[in-house]
Amino acid sequence: MDQRVKKKATIYDLSVLSGSSPSTVSAVLNGTWRKRRIKESTAQTILGLAELHQYTTNLQARGLRRSRSGLVGLMLPVHDNRYFSSMAQTFEGHVRSRGQCPVVVSASRDPEEERRTAETLISYSIDQLFIVGATDPDGVHEVCELAGLRHINIDLPGTKAHSVISDNYQGARMLTEAIIRRFGNDDPLRPDELFLFGGRNDHASRERIAAFHATKKALLGADPDDGVQSSGYSPDITLRAFEAFYQCRGKLPRALFINSSINMEGLLRFMAGRPAEMFSELVVGCYDYDPFGSFLPFPVIMVRQNVEAMITKAFELIDEPPTAPHTFLIAPELIQPRSALKGPLDTLKDIA
Amino acid sequence: MDQRVKKKATIYDLSVLSGSSPSTVSAVLNGTWRKRRIKESTAQTILGLAELHQYTTNLQARGLRRSRSGLVGLMLPVHDNRYFSSMAQTFEGHVRSRGQCPVVVSASRDPEEERRTAETLISYSIDQLFIVGATDPDGVHEVCELAGLRHINIDLPGTKAHSVISDNYQGARMLTEAIIRRFGNDDPLRPDELFLFGGRNDHASRERIAAFHATKKALLGADPDDGVQSSGYSPDITLRAFEAFYQCRGKLPRALFINSSINMEGLLRFMAGRPAEMFSELVVGCYDYDPFGSFLPFPVIMVRQNVEAMITKAFELIDEPPTAPHTFLIAPELIQPRSALKGPLDTLKDIA
């Protein structure tokens, strides 16, 4: 009875021990026993035995029978980033509070990997899939659709399922404006002194770049065409973009719009080894919030996407009866330099 | 045939279509068909049909039968932190390269939650569990042991299973030394000017604190008893510790040893709203690495734990036949201020 590594108890074991049938045991243990008119005392007996023998449901068996698993998937581009990891943290909280089990995986922004990952999750009969920042949301949709899996896009929109995304245009507008206004009237920013680094050809980048251009034009009167240096979502490519810029012009712009914290890491790589004074006059706007990024030696204005609101909205939508795909915008928030905001961790129990 | 949301094809469907038995189909699809002496041509037929009908294995069914799932679990304290999220990123790479599916979940440093989480994962018949930074590793061990689940501790050691952890003592020694040496001989640091913030009563904190004391004593000749302000792993408690300290002494210490990046966020919260000049002379050592943290306006010396080495070692150990529990130390690395290091993301394909 107390041997190490004993087999786990099953409903059949409890059935023998209790003298009831497996189906009765099953009903008692999964809570449907009142509906099946099982006597209270029978239920108590079985529950007692279950406790005693440390019974736990084999969720694979249940999943096989019910053809759902109780697993809820979150597919991220990458883990190693405060934006996405706070997404994971928030997501977990929601899933847990629904009594399900979160499964967080990353797919490296690779369309092929994204589809494979979705397929794997489907093979485990996950109940729902939240697709965050996918490079090819519609490709993933295809896979989910075939399997009849409820899914929703977050952060980057698709055309075939609901999407909940940051209001990138407004966010970028606010950010560009804040960067420009940061310079006083005595020495105002010139249009050719503000550059955008990062981004690629995705919806978020396009919106941000459009807002960047429009706001520059509106506030600075002009907007030279070369104001944007695409460099994907890679620190190293961004580093090279900065190096190329620097080589070419002999200096950095006075002000930068950086498309994401990942690109911001490219700026850090550029800064490493160069004198701090080189950057003392710099003003940076970054479309993402990172508490440490907010305290760099130069002013960094950041945009915090409202992760909590996005996840909440996504959970609402995913449960609703399906309608024509729609994209929901969630307003992000402008964060002044030197701000240390609370995050999902702050809701955890504090233990000193 | 092309209806939306058709049921997924099973081996039975393919069995009918191909005229072979389900077991033959199964063998062909899971690759054991040569061992079962299935004719090449039969196999090809079935593979062709599988392709045609987009067959994918129902992994819950397989898992039920084989009583393993192909899932490998990683249990983190929290997601929203560069140390743990880089752990997740690295872990994923390893699991994927073994053809299994990573499942990353967090358990909030709550012993109860840790055990529940382990139990849930066990109910899904995960194959292995990597337990990172658990508050009660031995409690989790108990649960795993009962289920015969292979598991290993990372970051915080347990006494009942192998552990792979950072060499906290050496790391803290290096860090303390680097902080002290940062001050020149003309205005050397006094013992009562260096304080440690953060940490609680766990193995890592104890080791670090011990090394902190020892190194202070060795290099500064003395070590007043009140040099340590425990504040758990919570930004807010750390904030309050700084506020209390400041209230009491009217200033911050000249030098700080901060126990983790989470505690470091407490310092950020303290900085927010206070003038930057207040911190211009500060020297900080932080036991954790965060690229943005490395570029704060004052020198921040960081310790980077070798996540890749830890995970690699853990994978080696978890596959080995079990022996008496042993703790393996992995040397961390001292990172000079203003360093932007490569991380797990840099191994991904760069797409501009």
Next chain:
DNA sequence: AGTTTCTGCACCATCGATTGTGCAAGCGAA
């Protein structure tokens, strides 16, 4: 021709839980 050895596959029990259905015993009413 008779016997042994391969080939190539089918059969069937099994993993553990779920759920539609059936049915006996008990009870009240007619």
Next chain:
DNA sequence: TTCGCTTGCACAATCGATGGTGCAGAAACT
């Protein structure tokens, strides 16, 4: 006493894949 209803549960099919075993027919050998 008989009919009908309720109570309390057991039976058995099912989810999809796996793998041990057995067996017919062909090939090889004596």
